[in-house]
Amino acid sequence: MYIRGLEVETIIGIYDWERVTPQRLVVDLEMAWDISDAARSEDIDAALNYKSVSDRLIEHIEASRCQLIETLAEQLAQLVMSEFSVPWVCLELNKPGAVPAARTVGVRIERGSLA
Numbered sequence: 001m002y003i004r005g006l007e008v009e010t011i012i013g014i015y016d017w018e019r020v021t022p023q024r025l026v027v028d029l030e031m032a033w034d035i036s037d038a039a040r041s042e043d044i045d046a047a048l049n050y051k052s053v054s055d056r057l058i059e060h061i062e063a064s065r066c067q068l069i070e071t072l073a074e075q076l077a078q079l080v081m082s083e084f085s086v087p088w089v090c091l092e093l094n095k096p097g098a099v100p101a102a103r104t105v106g107v108r109i110e111r112g113s114l115a
């Protein structure tokens with residue numbers, strides 16, 4: 001299951017101006033999930049609900065006040081695994097406006113394990 005290009009504005013950064021000016025972050029997320037039960041039953045409760053995951057990520061990012069993208073990326077990975085029972089995630093957190101000469105900068109982390 002994946003979510004790509006989730007755009008959220010929040011306060012993030014180490015400089016004074018960044019503590020008062022919201023900036024855009026973009027999340028790309030891959031999550032391990034066996035879809036066969038959901039496919040068989042057509043029961044949303046058997047599925048990993050990408051709308052619920054997206055809404056929760058947006059809520060957390062908007063409320064966050066991290067200095068470093070590393071901190072927020074770790075929080076998001078742990079949130080997805082603990083709240084949605086996802087055993088493995090690969091999460092990329094992009095801060096496109098951070099370096100004007102670059103299209104984007106960011107971190108990519110892999111957490112958990114594929115059983």
Ligand SMILES: Nc1nc2c(c(=O)[nH]1)N=C([C@H](O)[C@@H](O)CO)CN2
Nearest residue numbers: 012013014015067068069070098099
């Ligand atoms: N490894 C990191 N380097 C930098 C970060 C960061 O979060 N992780 N942040 C900044 C500033 O906040 C930057 O976004 C302003 O351009 C600099 N380096």
